[in-house]
Amino acid sequence: MARIVIIGASGHIGTYLVPRLVRAGHKVVAVSRGQAKPYLPDPAWSDVEQIQLDREAEEARGRFGAAIADLGADVVIDNICFTLESARQMTAAVAGRVQHFLHIGTIWTHGHAEVVPTPEDVTKRPFGDYGVQKAAIEAHLLDLARRTGFPATIIHPGHIVGRGWAPLNPAGHFDLSVFETIARGEVLELPNFGMETVHHIHADDIAQLLVLAMTHWGASVGEAFHAVSPGAVTLRHYAGAMYRYFGHEPNLAFAGWQEWASRQSKDNAEASWEHVVRSPNCSIEKGRRLLGYAPRYTSLAAVEDALGWLIANGRIGVPR
Incomplete structure (x- = not known):
């Protein structure tokens, strides 16, 4: 060893x-x-x-x-x-x-x-x-x-993503209040058409x-x-999956970047920009071929694992 x-x-x-x-x-x-x-x-x-x-x-x-x-x-x-x-x-x-x-x-x-x-x-x-x-x-x-x-x-x-810290959320930043908005079934506004990707x-x-x-x-x-996980997700798909995770149908709205950013905190808007402007979507074929890499978690499963911990430890407020 x-x-x-x-x-x-x-x-x-x-x-x-x-x-x-x-x-x-x-x-x-x-x-x-x-x-x-x-x-x-x-x-x-x-x-x-x-x-x-x-x-x-x-x-x-x-x-x-x-x-x-x-x-x-x-x-x-x-x-x-x-x-x-x-x-x-x-x-x-x-x-x-x-x-x-x-x-x-x-x-x-x-x-x-x-x-x-x-x-x-x-x-x-x-x-x-x-x-x-x-x-x-x-x-x-x-x-x-x-x-x-x-x-x-x-x-x-x-x-x-993992248990113990906040995952990148469907709005492209790390503010846990986004998940609380979704958990209540309220409207979540996303930038543009929500077609940028995160991985x-x-x-x-x-x-x-x-x-x-x-x-x-x-x-x-x-x-x-x-x-990375086997596949990147669009912000729109990611948000919809989170609504369903909390037992709701998606309740989304969209706005152009400047309008959307004007309604966010400076830190959240800057963090979202850094992620959506890159919109990563990366291949793992090389790792599969040379090393036998087979991720256990999809992007959404990884986030759900983190959310379970955050909810259980009172970091995210979920309606009864």
């Missing part, structure tokens, strides 16, 4: 990944600032070695990559690398010292959806600092893999794909894979 260091281990993905790895017999080292706990309790965490490191502070001193390398990992999984400089510091430190390096990217490396479903290897035209930086990290890792044999694999999640992924399916990438090392090194 492997010694696996996970950077950012207590977040969305780590909540599901760490218990999987522990139960498979791996030695897991969880690296974090020590300020957050996993979203869900699991007895497997008692067998995890916990290391506290402040990435930002250590990187400023030029020491974070070396600190990770010194942990003696066979595998490093980096959930929280967001800049090219951060990636360069890490790869320089761990090159030749790890058997596998897995980076969590994002489907936002694609920018606007152009060909759908979008395969991993199309020309990328990202926009916005997050997508641009993540695309630069991907290019750096794949270049190292092809020129020097650096054992990198990139996993690009969609909109991550969810349950965090446990990302964990599944990471394990498959490690298992099929020869097929995954030097490659990038989408971690």
Whole structure:
């Protein structure tokens, strides 16, 4: 079994990944600032070695990559690398010292959806600092893999869903009041005709794909894979499914973008714009073919799993 260091281990993905790895017999080292706990309790965490490191502070001193390398990992999984400089510091430190390096990217490396479903290897035209930086990290890792044999694999999640946090909602933002509006059967207004798309992924399916990438090392090194559900959903379809989840027929209204945005909070309108302007719809054929990736959850099933937890824990008010 492997010694696996996970950077950012207590977040969305780590909540599901760490218990999987522990139960498979791996030695897991969880690296974090020590300020957050996993979203869900699991007895497997008692067998995890916990290391506290402040990435930002250590990187400023030029020491974070070396600190990770010194942990003696066979595998490093980096959930929280967001800049090219951060990636360069890490790869320089761990090159030749790890058997596998897995980076969590994002489907936002694609920018606007152009060909759908979008395969991993199309020309990328990202926009916005997050997508641009993540695309630069991907290019750096794949270049190292092809020129020097650096054992990198990139996993690009969609909109991550799971128990313990708010899912991206049918209006394209994260305000839970949208689900309460739907639960009451009231009118929900969507931008345009509600035909923009979102592409969810349950965090446990990302964990599944990471394990498959490690298992099929020869097929995954030097490659990038989408971690998304089997199909994207339009805002309109997503909203209708949520009405039916709460026992109502859809009760939707529509407005042009400017009019719709004027009735939202600034934060909600900006979050919706970031999602609908991209309208992701990504392919998982490569992961299926090379790794046997078979997501357990559809986009809607992933959201329903999260909603059940939110309702049970009083985060969403549902009429009796």
